[in-house]
Amino acid sequence: MTIVSHAQERPARPAAxxxxxxxxxxxxxxxxxxxxIAITLFFVYGFMLWTFVLSLTSSRMLPSYDFVGFAQYAxxxxxxxxxxxxxxxxxxxxxxxxxxxxxxxVLAILLDQRIRQEGALRTLYLYPMALSFIVTGVVxxxxxxxxxxxxxxxxxxxxxxFTFNWIVDPDMAIYTLVLAAVWQASGFVMALFLAxxxxxxxxxxxxxxxxxxxxxxVYLRVILPCLRPVVFSAVMILSHIAIKSFDLVVxxxxxxxxxxxxxxxxxxxxxxxxxxxxxxxxxxxxLMLGGVLAILIPYLYSELRSRKHG
Amino acid sequence: MDNVIRRRTPGARLxxxxxxxxxxxxxxxxxxxxxxxLITSFKPLHExxxxxxxxxxxxxxxxxWIKAWGEACTGMRCEGVGGYFxxxxxxxxxxxxxxxxxxxxxxxxxxxxxxxxxxxxxxxxLFGCFIPFQVVLLPMAQTLGWLGLSSSRAGLILVHVIxxxxxxxxxFRNFYVAVPTELVSAxxxxxxGFFRIFWRILLPVSAPIIVxxxxxxxxxxxxxxxxGVAFSAHDTQPVTVALNNLVxxxxxxxxxxxxxxxxxxxxLPTLIVYVLAGKYFVRGLTAGxxxx
Amino acid sequence: MAALEIHxxxxxxxxxxxxxxVSLAIDSGEFLILVGPSGCGKSTLMNAIAGLEPVTSxxxxxxxxxxxxxTPAERDIAMVFQSYALYPSMTVRGNISFGLEMxxxxxxxxxxxxxxxxxxxxxxxxxxxKPSQLSGGQRQRVAMGRALAREPKVxxxxxxxxxxxxxxxxxxxxxxxxxxxxxGTTIVYVTHDQIEAMTLADRIAVMRDGxxxxxxxxxxVYNDPVDIFVAGFMGSPSMNFITASLEGGPGDYRLRIVxxxxxxxxxxxxxxxxxxxMAEQVGRPVILGLRPEHFSEEDARLGGMDEGTPVxxxxxxxxxxxxxxLLRLPLGDSEVTARVGPKCTxxxxxxxxxxxxxxxAVLFDSQTEQRLA
Numbered sequence: 001m002t003i004v005s006h007a008q009e010r011p012a013r014p015a016a017x018x019x020x021x022x023x024x025x026x027x028x029x030x031x032x033x034x035x036x037i038a039i040t041l042f043f044v045y046g047f048m049l050w051t052f053v054l055s056l057t058s059s060r061m062l063p064s065y066d067f068v069g070f071a072q073y074a075x076x077x078x079x080x081x082x083x084x085x086x087x088x089x090x091x092x093x094x095x096x097x098x099x100x101x102x103x104x105x106v107l108a109i110l111l112d113q114r115i116r117q118e119g120a121l122r123t124l125y126l127y128p129m130a131l132s133f134i135v136t137g138v139v140x141x142x143x144x145x146x147x148x149x150x151x152x153x154x155x156x157x158x159x160x161x162f163t164f165n166w167i168v169d170p171d172m173a174i175y176t177l178v179l180a181a182v183w184q185a186s187g188f189v190m191a192l193f194l195a196x197x198x199x200x201x202x203x204x205x206x207x208x209x210x211x212x213x214x215x216x217x218v219y220l221r222v223i224l225p226c227l228r229p230v231v232f233s234a235v236m237i238l239s240h241i242a243i244k245s246f247d248l249v250v251x252x253x254x255x256x257x258x259x260x261x262x263x264x265x266x267x268x269x270x271x272x273x274x275x276x277x278x279x280x281x282x283x284x285x286x287l288m289l290g291g292v293l294a295i296l297i298p299y300l301y302s303e304l305r306s307r308k309h310g
Numbered sequence: 311m312d313n314v315i316r317r318r319t320p321g322a323r324l325x326x327x328x329x330x331x332x333x334x335x336x337x338x339x340x341x342x343x344x345x346x347x348l349i350t351s352f353k354p355l356h357e358x359x360x361x362x363x364x365x366x367x368x369x370x371x372x373x374x375w376i377k378a379w380g381e382a383c384t385g386m387r388c389e390g391v392g393g394y395f396x397x398x399x400x401x402x403x404x405x406x407x408x409x410x411x412x413x414x415x416x417x418x419x420x421x422x423x424x425x426x427x428x429x430x431x432x433x434x435x436l437f438g439c440f441i442p443f444q445v446v447l448l449p450m451a452q453t454l455g456w457l458g459l460s461s462s463r464a465g466l467i468l469v470h471v472i473x474x475x476x477x478x479x480x481x482f483r484n485f486y487v488a489v490p491t492e493l494v495s496a497x498x499x500x501x502x503g504f505f506r507i508f509w510r511i512l513l514p515v516s517a518p519i520i521v522x523x524x525x526x527x528x529x530x531x532x533x534x535x536x537x538g539v540a541f542s543a544h545d546t547q548p549v550t551v552a553l554n555n556l557v558x559x560x561x562x563x564x565x566x567x568x569x570x571x572x573x574x575x576x577x578l579p580t581l582i583v584y585v586l587a588g589k590y591f592v593r594g595l596t597a598g599x600x601x602x
Numbered sequence: 603m604a605a606l607e608i609h610x611x612x613x614x615x616x617x618x619x620x621x622x623x624v625s626l627a628i629d630s631g632e633f634l635i636l637v638g639p640s641g642c643g644k645s646t647l648m649n650a651i652a653g654l655e656p657v658t659s660x661x662x663x664x665x666x667x668x669x670x671x672x673t674p675a676e677r678d679i680a681m682v683f684q685s686y687a688l689y690p691s692m693t694v695r696g697n698i699s700f701g702l703e704m705x706x707x708x709x710x711x712x713x714x715x716x717x718x719x720x721x722x723x724x725x726x727x728x729x730x731x732k733p734s735q736l737s738g739g740q741r742q743r744v745a746m747g748r749a750l751a752r753e754p755k756v757x758x759x760x761x762x763x764x765x766x767x768x769x770x771x772x773x774x775x776x777x778x779x780x781x782x783x784x785x786g787t788t789i790v791y792v793t794h795d796q797i798e799a800m801t802l803a804d805r806i807a808v809m810r811d812g813x814x815x816x817x818x819x820x821x822x823v824y825n826d827p828v829d830i831f832v833a834g835f836m837g838s839p840s841m842n843f844i845t846a847s848l849e850g851g852p853g854d855y856r857l858r859i860v861x862x863x864x865x866x867x868x869x870x871x872x873x874x875x876x877x878x879x880m881a882e883q884v885g886r887p888v889i890l891g892l893r894p895e896h897f898s899e900e901d902a903r904l905g906g907m908d909e910g911t912p913v914x915x916x917x918x919x920x921x922x923x924x925x926x927x928l929l930r931l932p933l934g935d936s937e938v939t940a941r942v943g944p945k946c947t948x949x950x951x952x953x954x955x956x957x958x959x960x961x962x963a964v965l966f967d968s969q970t971e972q973r974l975a
Contacts, residue, residue, distance in 0.1 A: 022673045028504040029423035032415050036475050037431055043446065043453075043472045044438045050449040063452065107336055110329050123588055124337045127344070130584035130591065132533035134550040135577045138557050139343045142350070142566055148360055156361025187340060191592050244442050247535035251554055268444045273540065278448060285444040296440050492687035495654050496748075500701035501675035510700075514691030 048289065055282035063278055072283035082284065085262040088174050089291075092263065093242035095178045096185070100238055101231065103182065104189025109219060111190070112197050122194070125187035133184065137251025140180040141167070144252075170260035173253055177245070177261060180252055185241060189234050196230035197223065236299050243291055264288050351375060351571035358566050374565070378572035382565070384555040387544065391572050394552035398532055398579075401463050401548055405470035406527040412471070413478020413523060414516065418508050420479070421486040422494045432483060438476030446473075447540055454541060461543035469541060470531045477530070478523045481594070485519035486512065518590070525587055526594035529580045549576045604666070605630040605788040606651065606756050611660030613646055613812075620646045621657070622812040628756075628805075631786040637799040638809035638835070644792045647809070648758055651790060653677050665755050675704070680749035681758040684765060686741045688733035694720075694744050695729040701752045719747040722781070739770045746781075759791040763798065775801060796836050800824065808832045825962065830971040833891050833964060839928060842938035844890045845968065848883045855880060857890055857965075859934045861915070867933075869911050872960055877975040880965070888974060889966040894928065896962050897940035900955040910957030917948050929954070 058068045076082050107125060111118055128136065143149045146165040154162040166172035166179075200223060208222045246265035253261040255270070262270075264284055272281025346363055351374050353367040380390040420432050450469060451460070459465030489512065497507045538548040547555075553576045557569050584591050606628045613621035621643050628634045636644040649655040651662060653674035662670045669677045680701070688697050698719055699712040707715075720726040723743045733741060742762065749757055762778075763771045779802055782789060793799055799806050800820045807817045808831075816828045827833035833841045846857040846869070855871035869890075871880075898910065918937065919930035922944065929940045929948065940956060948954045965974040 019672070019676070022671070022676070025503055025673060029419035029425060029428075032419045032504075033428075033431060036412060036416050036435060036479065039472055039475070040435050040438055043450070044441060044476075045434075047446040047449040048441065051445050054448060063448070103336075107333070110333055113326075113329055115329070115333060121333055121337055123585075124340050126588070126592065127581065127584055128340060130529055130580045131577050132535065132550050132580070134533075134535050134554050135573045136343075138553065138569060138573045139347045141557070142570065143343060143346060143363070148358065148566065149363060152360035153363040183340065183343065195592075240440065246444075247550070250535070250539075251557070254558070265442070265444055269447070269536075269540070272448055282448060285442070285447070288442045289445045292440060292442055490685055490687060492683040492685050493689060495649075495652070495674070496681065496683060496687040497689070497700070498654065498674040499652060499677075499679060499681050500748075500752075501704035502700075503675075506704070511689055511691070 051282045051285050054278060055286050057279050059278035059282070061276040061278070068279070072279040073287075075280055076283050076287070079280075081259050081262060082264075082267060084259060085264050085267040088261060089242065089263050091174055092177050092181070092245070093239055095175070096181050096242050097235055097238045099178065099182045100186045100189045101234060103186040104193050104234065105224075105227075107186075107190040108193035108197055111194060122191065125190050127187070128184040129188045131184065133245070133247035134251045136180050136184050137248050140176065140183070141252050144176055144179075167253065168257060170257045173257060173261045177248060177252060177263075181241070181245065181248060184248075185238060189238070192230055192234050193227060196227045200226050232299065232302070236295065239295050240292065243288060243295075264291075347570045347573055347577075350567050351378075351574050353567050355563075355565055355567055374567035374571040375575070377565070378556070378568045378575060382556050382568050382572060383559045384547075384552045385544070385559060391549055391552045391556060391575055393545075394547050394549040395575060397463065397546060398548040398550075401466045401470065402528060402531045405467045405474065405531050406524055408467070409471045409474035409478045409527055410520065410523045412475050413480075414482045414513070414520070415508070416475065416479040417482025417484075417486050418512055420483050421489075422491060422507070422512070423504065432479070435476050435479055438473060439480060443473065443536055447536075451540065461541065461546055463546050465541055466537060466546065466548070469537050470527075470534070473537075474527050474530065477526060481519055481523045481526070482516070485516065489515065518593075521587060521590045522594040525583055525590050528583060529591070532580055604628065605632070605664065606790065607661075607663040608647075608651070609661040609663070611647070611650060611662065612658045613643075613650060613655065614658045620812050621650070624660070624812070624814055626807060626814060626817055628788060628790065630788055633782050633789045633791065633802060633804045635799045635803035635806045636790065636792045636809055637794065637796060637806055640794060642809040643812040644794075644809050645760060646812075648681075648760055648790065648792050651756070652679055652681055652758055678752075678754045679756050679758060680752050680754040681760060682745045682749050682762045684761040686733075686745040686765075688741055688744055688748075690733055693730050693732055694725065694736070694747075697733070697744055698729075698747050698751045701748065705752075715751045715753075719751045722750065723747050738766055739774065742766060742774060746778075750781075750785075755788065757787050757789045759789060761793055762791075764793070764795070778802065796838065800836070806836075808835060827891075827964065828973050830889060830891070830966050833966070837893060839894050839939045839941075841964075842892045842894065842933075843966075844892065844934040844936075844938060845887055846890045846934065848880065848886060848888045851884060852876060852881060855884075857888070859890070861932055861934055864915075864932075867913065869913075869958065869960060871965070871975070875961070875975055879967075879974050883967065883974060887968045889968050889971075890934075891964040891966060892938065892958060893962070894939045894941035896959045897929075897938075897942065898957050898959070899942040899946050900957055910959045913956045913958050914953055915956065916953050917950055920948060920950055 053065075054063055055072050056067050056069060057064055058066045058071070111121060115121065144164070144167040146152065146163075146168060149164075151162060151164040154164070166176045204222060204226070205218060208218045213221065244265060245263055246269065249255055249261055249263055249266045255262045255266050265288065268281050268284040268288065270281075271277040271284065349364070349366055350358065352370045352372065354369060354371050354373065357365075357368055378390055379392040379395075381388060382390045384391065384394070416435070420428055454460045454462075454465045454469075457465070457468075459468060493511055494507055497511050502510065532548075533550065534548065535550045535554070538551045539554075542548065542551060553572050556572050604627045608624055608626050611621055611624045612619065624643075624647060626634075636647060638644050646655065650657045653669070653672060653676075657670065660670070661668060664677060664679070689700065692700065695716055698716050702712045702715055716729065717726075720729055723746060725740065725743050725747060728736060728740055728744070733744065736744065742765075745762070759778075763774050766774060775798060781787075782802075791798075791802065803820055805817060805819055806823045808815045808823060810831055816823055816832045818826070823832060824836050827836065830843065834843070844859060846859045849856045849858055849868075853873055853876070855873075855876060857869045857871060859867040859869065861867065897913075900912070913933070915931040915933055917929050917931050921928040921930070924944070926944050927942050927946050929942060929946075930937045931940060931954070932938075942956075966972065967974050
């Protein structure tokens, strides 16, 4: 065997160091990871820093490095459209998350009752998640079109006064975003909860039943508390989707009527790319990042803590 | 809850019926847009009038599909979305392959060859899954310019790979964590090195997670709009951007049937993947989220 | 010739010392068992020998060659893992020949090796199956086959039987012993099962907190333990430890044992087993170690002429095991276990006259827990 003869050529030295091959084996994992780490450092962390720097400048059409301190943030705070976008995000995000959770839990519990054709139903509930938000936006725009969509259809059934014209009503248009986004994502929340329900130890449920608890009570008192981590991750993912929502707004309302359905994501894009306000756009991007961190950090904190204890 | 004894009273039966009713209503809610999209795409334009949302086409035609594919106007040009469909494919295929390979190697190195600080590096990369992409748009545009990749498909592939490896690394890392480390120890004692252990021992058991990663990356990149609209030009746009342009092009009469056909064209690849591999699709969605 | 030598090996994990200056040497063909409770460092030591974890300091030599800084592949060692670690994507044949393939052994030789090993372990009919299609016992055999095929200098077994059910474990234990006798291989075997250690080993190393407490033959470790820990760890049911006070002096040592509600008991210590260390302990509490089998039931036919020191106690629990009967009886400040023959008809609450074989008893310092005599 080659290894043996090789070893015999090298009589036992007091402290034989590692061979070159061993050294390479040691460094290979690091070498393999290095490009990804470098990319992450530059394209994620570097770019975040870069955007932050841009947000401190007076850049308009092109990035300039003429520093103006936090003036862009001050402009943002004074910008009515930014406040509309931020308020919209709170309304949209809050409703979107809450409704998705309710629908998700209810559907998951109902599906968990030994339903015939459960697989088919699950598939139907979840398929919208596979679609692009652009497709979702296009189809809901058509459904919500007062002249040709749902409103017209219900009226043609004889309910002449039926009105469902949210998409052209500046006060209601934001709720069309909620509707379309819930349609797209609630099936996914259902899948999360269903997986959680199936993961619960059967003997807990049996024990609760032997203790004399009725089925609804078993769900309320025993099963739902077990699903707390699922709720947590669902909230996390959904709020993440909400903050990033850009394509849906573009396709469904275009931010309109006027800028009634602007969200920070569209605000940033419009200002940075079409209105030549790079400084202001960067400032708004940084605030979006801040929003994500505000959700992410408590989540990661609790995850880490539970893992230490678990 | 499979093993529960249920009462067989009339009240319980009524409750059971109500459960089915709610589930079916929900199914209708999720199905409605797809049905409307499908039937509208097969209607001639004159059949589209108020109140006919749900009526089946009287004289079904594939004309809207042909128009959407090859003639409809997306902004200035009137060449349909067909070309952009191929653009999307040309972007998606390499981006998915590269990011999956890189993610697999990263996940392997992070779990089976741990070294001081490797957990920290993973956390560092994981953060890339969570940032709002708005925060990288402007520097990315400038960097692509420096690299001479502005408005090119190669540029978009690069962007999707960069922001995809955080997810693929997460998938493979979580999968390989569950593969017993003794396997790697045994292979080391048998004389295999880093790449050979990966190729001979880990990769043959990775089929499920490869499918998850490919499907996830495929849907993410195919459905992307933000990077597409920010970093592409007319001839390199992905199909989502073209679809949006087509729907918002305001010349002539609005051809809703063509819009719907174009939307179906943009939606079909991911829908087909979902129908064929729904199990893995769900796993990707949950793996990308639940456990870190 | 020493097949494996370990000199002053230390291993630290984040400031915690897992191995503290461990040294030992194993002769070629020797079967050494590392035994100890979980966390004692036995698995770490095994991984250090295999090269799977670098040591902090010290030296490891295999066949007189310093391998401390060699990769596992360079060391010519094979290991059988607790989880078997069979490559799930390969057939049994592939698993067994993988190590040879990596070492660029020609195909014909590899196939011959597979045949030889499969024959030896009676797994020829399984060669084309995947590990997932095998039972636990079959997997265990394949894992051993994988190690045997390479004919390495040293075999490492990391708790190889702990995932098998009780009956299979006994069968495989015998089989491993037979294999070792037949092939004369050098084996380092980690287990926490002291019966495995007693039955298989040529020598046993008892470990605790990163130290080797005692290294010796099974007989030495069992009958001549160095301290209370080793004495208590080996043997089941474990040794009884009775607090006593040492009285008398050289040539006439006695142990006074006070049991609540009983007259104090005086046990004379055999003069031939005296040690100089005992002199300092006179008048102090010491720990008397008696194994359950050091007790025996008084035989009425001998009319009180039995060997051993008479002891009488009230039996509190009777546990028949089939082959013999375990009795629990109060002695000193706690209860002790005595092993008597299966014919014993005592019932709980009855007094029983027993004999204690003081010729095999051991004595420990109550402070340092080290052996006195």
